[in-house]
Amino acid sequence: xxxxxxxxxxxxxxxxxxxxxxxxxxxxxxxxxxxxxxxxxxxxxxxxxxxxxxxxxxxxxxxxxxxxxxxxxxxxxxxxxxxxxxxxxxxxxxxxxxxxxxxxxxxxxxxxxxxxxxxxxxxxxxxxxxxxxxxxxxxxxxxxxxxxxxxxxxxxxxxxxxxxxxxxxxxxxxxxxxxxxxxxxxxxxxxxxxxxxxxxxxxxxxxxxxxxxxxxxxxxxxxxxxxxxxxxxxxxxxxxxxxxxxxxxxxxxxxxxxxxxxxxxxxxxxxxxxxxxxxxxxxxxxxxxxxxxxxxxxxxxxxxxxxxxxxxxxxxxxxxxxxxxxxxxxxxxxxxxxxxxxxxxxxxxxxxxxxxxxxxxxxxxxxxxxxxxxxxxxxxxxxxxxxxxxxxxxxxxxxxxxxxxxxxxxxxxxxxxxxxxxxxxxxxxxxxxxxxxxxxxxxxxxxxxxxxxxxxxxxxxxxxxxxxxxxxxxxxxxxxxxxxxxxxxxxxxxxxxxxxxxxxxxxxxxxxxxxxxxxxxxxxxxxxxxx
Amino acid sequence: xxxxxxxxxxxxxxxxxxxxxxxxxxxxxxxxxxxxxxxxxxxxxxxxxxxxxxxxxxxxxxxxxxxxxxxxxxxxxxxxxxxxxxxxxxxxxxxxxxxxxxxxxxxxxxxxxxxxxxxxxxxxxxxxxxxxxxxxxxxxxxxxxxxxxxxxxxxxxxxxxxxxxxxxxxxxxxxxxxxxxxxxxxxxxxxxxxxxxxxxxxxxxxxxxxxxxxxxxxxxxxxxxxxxxxxxxxxxxxxxxxxxxxxxxxxxxxxxxxxxxxxxxxxxxxxxxxxxxxxxxxxxxxxxxxxxxxxxxx
Numbered sequence: 001x002x003x004x005x006x007x008x009x010x011x012x013x014x015x016x017x018x019x020x021x022x023x024x025x026x027x028x029x030x031x032x033x034x035x036x037x038x039x040x041x042x043x044x045x046x047x048x049x050x051x052x053x054x055x056x057x058x059x060x061x062x063x064x065x066x067x068x069x070x071x072x073x074x075x076x077x078x079x080x081x082x083x084x085x086x087x088x089x090x091x092x093x094x095x096x097x098x099x100x101x102x103x104x105x106x107x108x109x110x111x112x113x114x115x116x117x118x119x120x121x122x123x124x125x126x127x128x129x130x131x132x133x134x135x136x137x138x139x140x141x142x143x144x145x146x147x148x149x150x151x152x153x154x155x156x157x158x159x160x161x162x163x164x165x166x167x168x169x170x171x172x173x174x175x176x177x178x179x180x181x182x183x184x185x186x187x188x189x190x191x192x193x194x195x196x197x198x199x200x201x202x203x204x205x206x207x208x209x210x211x212x213x214x215x216x217x218x219x220x221x222x223x224x225x226x227x228x229x230x231x232x233x234x235x236x237x238x239x240x241x242x243x244x245x246x247x248x249x250x251x252x253x254x255x256x257x258x259x260x261x262x263x264x265x266x267x268x269x270x271x272x273x274x275x276x277x278x279x280x281x282x283x284x285x286x287x288x289x290x291x292x293x294x295x296x297x298x299x300x301x302x303x304x305x306x307x308x309x310x311x312x313x314x315x316x317x318x319x320x321x322x323x324x325x326x327x328x329x330x331x332x333x334x335x336x337x338x339x340x341x342x343x344x345x346x347x348x349x350x351x352x353x354x355x356x357x358x359x360x361x362x363x364x365x366x367x368x369x370x371x372x373x374x375x376x377x378x379x380x381x382x383x384x385x386x387x388x389x390x391x392x393x394x395x396x397x398x399x400x401x402x403x404x405x406x407x408x409x410x411x412x413x414x415x416x417x418x419x420x421x422x423x424x425x426x427x428x429x430x431x432x433x434x435x436x437x438x439x440x441x442x443x444x445x446x447x448x449x450x451x452x453x454x455x456x457x458x459x460x461x462x463x464x465x466x467x468x469x470x471x472x473x474x475x476x477x478x479x480x481x482x483x484x485x486x487x488x489x490x491x492x493x494x495x496x497x498x499x500x501x502x503x504x505x506x507x508x509x510x511x512x513x514x515x516x517x518x519x520x521x522x523x524x525x526x527x528x529x530x531x
Numbered sequence: 532x533x534x535x536x537x538x539x540x541x542x543x544x545x546x547x548x549x550x551x552x553x554x555x556x557x558x559x560x561x562x563x564x565x566x567x568x569x570x571x572x573x574x575x576x577x578x579x580x581x582x583x584x585x586x587x588x589x590x591x592x593x594x595x596x597x598x599x600x601x602x603x604x605x606x607x608x609x610x611x612x613x614x615x616x617x618x619x620x621x622x623x624x625x626x627x628x629x630x631x632x633x634x635x636x637x638x639x640x641x642x643x644x645x646x647x648x649x650x651x652x653x654x655x656x657x658x659x660x661x662x663x664x665x666x667x668x669x670x671x672x673x674x675x676x677x678x679x680x681x682x683x684x685x686x687x688x689x690x691x692x693x694x695x696x697x698x699x700x701x702x703x704x705x706x707x708x709x710x711x712x713x714x715x716x717x718x719x720x721x722x723x724x725x726x727x728x729x730x731x732x733x734x735x736x737x738x739x740x741x742x743x744x745x746x747x748x749x750x751x752x753x754x755x756x757x758x759x760x761x762x763x764x765x766x767x768x769x770x771x772x773x774x775x776x777x778x779x780x781x782x783x784x785x786x787x788x789x790x791x792x793x794x795x796x797x798x799x800x801x802x803x804x805x806x807x808x809x810x811x812x813x814x815x816x817x818x819x820x821x822x823x824x825x826x827x828x829x
């Protein structure tokens with residue numbers, strides 16, 4: 001069998017396995033929502049206070065950019081589990097015993113990732129066509145102007161995202177939650193830096209290519225235009241610029257080659273990943289923030305004895321179990337809570353605890369504004385993997401059946417797990433809380449408390465309903481970046497950026513928290529009933 | 532103490548019927564649940580353990596419907612699933628302590644019980660090491676220990692000896708025998724010798740239906756006088772298999788010694804043998820495949 005056939009077989013099997021899952025429908029639904037957002041003006045391009053007429057060129061560029069930015073960000077989290085799934089299901093162990101090469105395996109997985117992302121691109125391309133039809137601002141349909149941005153902007157960006165996902169899975173430090181956080185910052189960097197460096201060819205999203213093509217037409221057609229170009233959510237109020245005429249990006253051979261280079265880079269990334277791929281060797285697959293469990297192969301006591309003696313002696317040993325009295329089995333919530341807390345914080349490397357302790361001490365030792373600002377912000381990203389395990393730990397480690405067959409599991413264990421998450425959040429940020437209390441800032445304490453309740457509740461709800469930690473890790477990192485780090489009012493759940501609105505905003509977070517907790521409990525209740 | 536399963540059926544998505552009108556009543560003792568792969572054993576175990584809900588029918592624990600009040604059973608249940616996981620960063624003691632808390636044991640009782648259980652499953656030496664480094668057999672022993680944490684009145688063990696070495700298997704069988712006095716133990720397995728060693732009652736399940744139920748003696752009586760040993764040349768073995776139910780073979784210098792289950796001597800010179808539970812199991816399965824389900828003996 002040729003290598004190409006093997007790669008195709010791997011890609012096909014993986015793609016079929018994915019598209020037959022309900023989560024794939026959610027993936028397509030996400031693409032539909034993006035298309036809807038574009039069609040209704042929720043997501044759009046604008047040139048200052050203006051936008052272009054909804055021509056084929058404008059719509060094609062806009063929806064293709066939605067694809068290259070939003071789909072590449074979220075799509076990474078959607079597809080980044082191909083290798084991990086083989087690891088979890090044990091299929092990897094079977095594959096490891098075959099002549100399959102690392103390169104063939106990873107290329108197959110890359111193509112499967114690419115196919116999943118491509119299906120989202122196709123949905124958005126159809127949405128773009130429908131958008132021009134329904135908005136009817138320009139009835140002339142130019143297939144090339146509308147679809148070429150998908151071909152030259154979206155496809156290379158999707159190839160790179162698919163390759164990145166595979167690459168992250170092969171590099172052991174990037175395989176888990178840490179990689180999910182790293183991706184957000186890498187994506188942000190990838191979008192922003194080419195523009196800041198005036199090197200549009202280094203922009204995988206193609207945003208700057210569109211910018212460079214559109215701005216001259218805007219200068220010529222919009223009086224007083226000062227190179228303003230923005231792309232994002234919410235600009236229903238933008239007016240159509242009557243004098244602005246743009247026929248789309250001029251796809252010169254040089255430009256096309258630049259885009260094709262990203263596809264080549266994607267393949268190169270996969271090949272590079274093969275160097276780090278452990279090929280499902282358990283001895284090479286540990287690491288990250290978690291401490292390494294030592295391998296235990298048997299009890300030394302037994303191994304030291306001749307087998308016949310050990311068998312006779314141990315199988316004949318009397319069996320004694322003290323019966324439990326009725327009162328021994330009295331539910332004690334505090335014990336479950338402590339057990340959940342230990343489960344949450346156990347297993348990290350020493351330096352993780354050292355940094356956590358350092359952040360706590362620094363909150364006490366620093367000026368109040370530093371303590372409740374950057375220090376609290378960092379303290380509330382540090383335990384991200386403790387939070388992201390909430391609601392997903394049971395499925396990840398296969399302990400559902402052990403737990404779900406215990407009495408009162410929902411009110412006791414599930415509540416204790418949530419409370420353990422709240423306790424970790426509160427403890428890591430307790431320095432700032434004490435400082436706020438000592439300074440008499442009741443509003444600040446209220447905002448802090450709302451944040452401490454909100455974060456684990458968000459994690460629990462997303463974990464229960466998505467079944468994976470990746471969504472929380474991606475979404476929370478983004479929220480943390482725009483909220484506590486960039487002080488966007490309303491999104492800063494630490495309360496540092498709320499100002500005079502602190503009472504109203506913290507109250508909003510408390511309401512959202514209540515909704516999230518209710519959703520999480522309902523989700524777990526549903527899982528218990530429909531297991 | 533009574534567990535009653537009444538007309539329980541389970542249909543999965545895609546109209547896959549795993550159980551069909553399964554009815555059985557259990558009293559204290561060890562029930563060996565035997566059946567081929569895909570017979571519905573694990574589905575039945577999960578329904579009895581309140582992890583899965585039946586599509587129709589009801590299960591009563593001491594006259595309480597467990598689909599309405601699952602906690603009535605859960606508080607006295609010990610369950611070892613066929614497939615389960617452990618938290619790799621916890622030690623065996625920590626993991627058992629965690630589950631003891633979830634099961635509602637107080638700290639003092641839990642500590643004592645965990646110590647005894649670790650001794651029982653021969654994990655005392657490794658008890659403080661992270662579970663992530665345990666071998667398959669050691670993980671299975673942790674699973675056995677957790678099932679016994681709350682001194683269960685109903686103990687459900689699904690393929691419990693999978694991954695255990697022969698010594699641990701014998702030890703586990705002895706444990707089940709010891710435990711069976713005042714509780715109901717359900718042992719689901721394909722390993723007939725495990726059932727033969729400990730079961731006070733046997734239920735045979737195939738294609739989601741109860742094929743036979745009764746004491747081991749009753750199953751053995753069904754094939755009494757129907758088990759034969761014949762000696763045939765190797766070349767004739769395929770023909771023998773075509774014609775008769777062959778439960779085992781062994782190559783010897785004089786030919787293949789085949790153990791055959793048949794109503795009459797399969798060939799001249801056939802020697803009658805004492806039936807084993809494996810003979811009875813294979814005969815009952817063959818009868819089920821060849822005809823309608825045998826009415827369960829109640």
